Amino acid sequence: MSRRSWVRPLIAMGLVAVTAVVSACGTSGPGETNAGALKIWALEDPVLNKIENLSIDSFKAAGGNASLETFGNDPYKQRLRVAIGSPQAPDLFFNWGGGNLKEYVDAGKVADLTSVLEENKAAKDAFIPSVLNGAKLGDKYYGVPMRGMQPVLLFFNKKVFSEAGAKPPTTWDELLTAVDTFKAKGITPIALAGTQAWTELMWAEYVLDRWAGHEVFQNIRDKGPEGWKDPAVVEAMTKLKDLIDRGAFGSSFASVGYDAGGASTILAQGKAAMHLMGTWEYTNQLDQSPDFVKNGDLGWVAFPSIPGGKGDAGNLVGNVSNFYSATQDSKSLDAAKKFVTTELHKDSYIEALVAAGDVPPVVGAEEKLKKSPNPEYASFIYELVLDSKNFQLSWDQDLPADDATFMLTQLQEFFLGKVSPQQFVDAVAAR
Secondary structure (H helix, E strand, C coil): CCCHHHCCCCCCCCCCCCECCCCCCCCCCCCCCCCCCEEEEEEHHHHHHHHHHHHHHHHHHCCCEEEEEEEHHHHHHHHHHHHHHCCCCCCEEEEECCCHHHHHHHCCEEEEHHHHHHHHHHHHHHCCCHHHHHHHHCCCCCECCCCCCEEEEEEHHHHHHHHCCCCCCCEHHHHHHHHHHHHCCCCEEEECCCCCCHHHHHHHHHHHHHHHHHHHHHHHHHHHHHHHHCCCHHHHHHHHHHEEEEHCCCCCCHHHHCCCCCCCHHHCCCCCCEEECHHHHHHHHHHHHHHHHHHCEEEEEEEEECCCCCCCCCCCCECCCCEEEEEEECCCCHHHHCCCCCCCCCHHHHHHHHCCCCCCECCCHHHHCCCCCHHHHHHHHHHHHHHHEEEECCCCHCCCCHHHHHHHHHHHHHCCCCCCCCHHHHHHHHH
């Protein structure tokens, strides 16, 4: 699974005709939903849609009524934007939390789920707090997690590390030492798909979090571009510039992509030692370089801590989860609230997620994860998220679309050395 099939599209969002899918498991297309049923909108995903329909079947068995309507990835956001607040709006809708959800909350289109979660403590307490907070704005909850978690990890080639006598870095200083070690051996220390700015963004996200704490970006998200002027942002970007100038990413990263033959392949072939990427990297490596994974040469660790920084070393960035949120004007609001507080943490639903390779956002899933297709990997991710105090949604998903696009453009200029840390901050703060 690639990142772009999981997260909201930002750059190429056109006014595309909506495509819906009718699946064998009962998914309805536009205009085909059951009269009087709780109307749920989600992305077209053959695996997840079957799991979603399991939850609908469970809801019906308990006396409820619901139907699922799915859309292609690209047109979904536009279709939702047009429909929400109108008689054609869904009762529950799939979203990415954070800034993606905030625009609808600010417009008064999303129901506050705080009270129903407080009334149903078993439901609220079933979810990992840092993940549930992905749909929390201010002190209110506007969504409930409905699929797995995808934090960003530092992947590494075990064979390359072993031959170099190096150990996976757990601190920033150890990372710098590893960079120098691999450079001296003619190996690119860190693979980077520099043709796609979202891969560079992961570095900025983690360095700012580790150095300044998660509150700095949350201030940017909540209060606007002026938040970029926090002195800690320039300090963090200076650390990142030092890493770039040190040669951590080699000299040709600007021409490397993330598709087949790109950064992941460079890691698998031993031409690079490390690669910072979301958890989908494991699946991509298994697909593109199966022997690399099966031989046990693919390793993974959490992002290193930065001594002297204010951020918690357990904090994560990436794709927190996906969420179901209820529309404020839904005529079936009570049913929508019942659905999200009864169906999304049931054993049958969680077991289906695990069987599909997802790492579920609920507490107490340790035993279930032993049945995952990749139990060691899934358990590592799960424990990482379980212990995290904050799980930051990727910045380009958490900011308004125009601001995110501009930020990504400036970030590429920064990685290419065309703008300084201060110039980067000045540009994004002036939006």
